[in-house]
Amino acid sequence: MATRVFIAFLILCGCSPSLTNSSLKTDLQNPKPAWLSAKPIQDRYYIGIGHSVKDGINNYIQSAKKSALEDIISEIRVTVSSTSVLSQIDANKEFQEKYEQIIKTTATDELQEFEQVDAWQDDQNYWVYYRLSKQRYKEIKDEQKRNAVTLALDFFTKAKQSERAGDDVQALGFYFKGFGAIEKYLAEPIRLEYEGKEILLTNEIYASIQRLLDKMQLVATPHELMLNRRVVQSAQTVVVSAIYKDSKKPIAGLPLKAGFEKGAGDVFPDYKTDESGQSKILITKISSKDVEQTVGVKVNMLNFAGENASDIYSLVAERMVVPKVNVLLKVQRPIVYITSMEKTLGINKSNEQITNRLKNFLTSSGFEFTDNRSKAELWMDVNANSEKGAVSGSIYITYVTAVIKVVSLDGNKEIYATTLDRIKGYSLDYERSSQEAYNKSLDVLEKEKLPELLNAILQ
DSSP states (O other), X not given: OHHHHHHHHHHHHHHSHHHHHHHHHHHHHSOOOHHHHSOOOOTTEEEEEEEEEOOSSSOHHHHHHHHHHHHHHHHSOOOOOTTSHHHHSOSSSHHHHHHHHHHHHHHHHHOOSOEEEEEXXXXXXXXXXXXXXXXXXXXXXXXXXXXXXXXXXXXXXXXXXXXHTTOHHHHHHHHHHHXXXXXXXXXXXXXXXXXXXXXXXXXXXXXXXXXXXXXXXXXXXXXXXXXESSGGGOOOOEEEEEEETTTOOBOTTOEEEEEEEESOEEEOOEEEOOTTSEEEEOEEEEOOOOSEEEEEEEEOGGGGGTTOOOHHHHHHHHHSOOOEEEEEEEEEOOEEEEEEEEEETTXXXXXXXXXXXXXXXXXXXXXXXXXXXXXXXXEEEEEEEEEEEEEETTEEEEEEEEEEEEEETTTTEEEEEEEEEEEEEEESSHHHHHHHHHHHHHHHIIIIIHHHHHHHHHO
């Protein structure tokens, strides 16, 4: 009996040697650690388990490390105090969710003194086990917070001094620097004593910024502008003045930002008011065909952060009520006079394809056409003809050449010229091959020429 069992065992082993040996090797020589089956729970540590696939492309060790640190951060909660500035400016919690996400993202890169406990891998995967002392994490964060509060208080003091000296723009700059120093602690009430009374520092900085902004006003002259779609034809400019609401005194050195609120085009974005509190707003292009468009000008909050405004800073700046003024643009459509001559093999065409395509494009782009040259500001001339080419067997070849010119009638200056040069067509006779060449010419016109034509006209 024993002999039969032994023989049966040998037969089974011989039937699947690779599977049996592979399984034994994996299970016995490289057993999975317990922390892969169930994440450890430890009162004194934050735990992070990271994983990465070994695909031969990525740095799987670094990828797994990043994954483990993100896992640690997911255990660290952001608790929002009811007395913090975060709770005051965020009634619907939308801001809070974005803030917490930013904090977690940046915190991953700032983690210190974590340690690797273990790692395990097989042929396709790599896992790593990290932990971070909760006590040490708290000590590090407390020290960082103390340093941040010290720096913020210094900027807050300088801001108060500038404000009392009547330099509100400089005061705003210091307030924002103070805010930037403690932006990671918006969820906490930072209580301290300042000039003999207790304040919540973050709340006080935020309120001081808003109070200064509420004192300011932007005025546009004119507030409504009649503007030709071809901006170069418009002589008027817009001047935006920054003044105090009560005294009407000008505010010098105030950063402004301009942009289209309705419609589209190019407007120089960044300005600073001069000594008289004014800035000229430079509109260089009108892209939209809308008859009424709007350019908004407001105080540029991000300018106070310099070139490297953080995500939190940008998020908070969006929530503040800033001085703003809108300029209404009443856009006139440029009027075009067109002349054309399109021929097929020297004979006038009944259907001027290129001319019609140009007219349709410009009409849809906000231009008007007139038969009276004296009423137009632009003259467009189209000249096209097809010529016979070679005959190859039963295939006839024809070439189309078209010249398109646009002239500004104010000064008689050519502002655009292009040539569709010998566009080739094939067919069973010259008439049809000419039509094929014209069809191909329309494709070239559509893809290559129309965008550059419009851009040249609107400059």
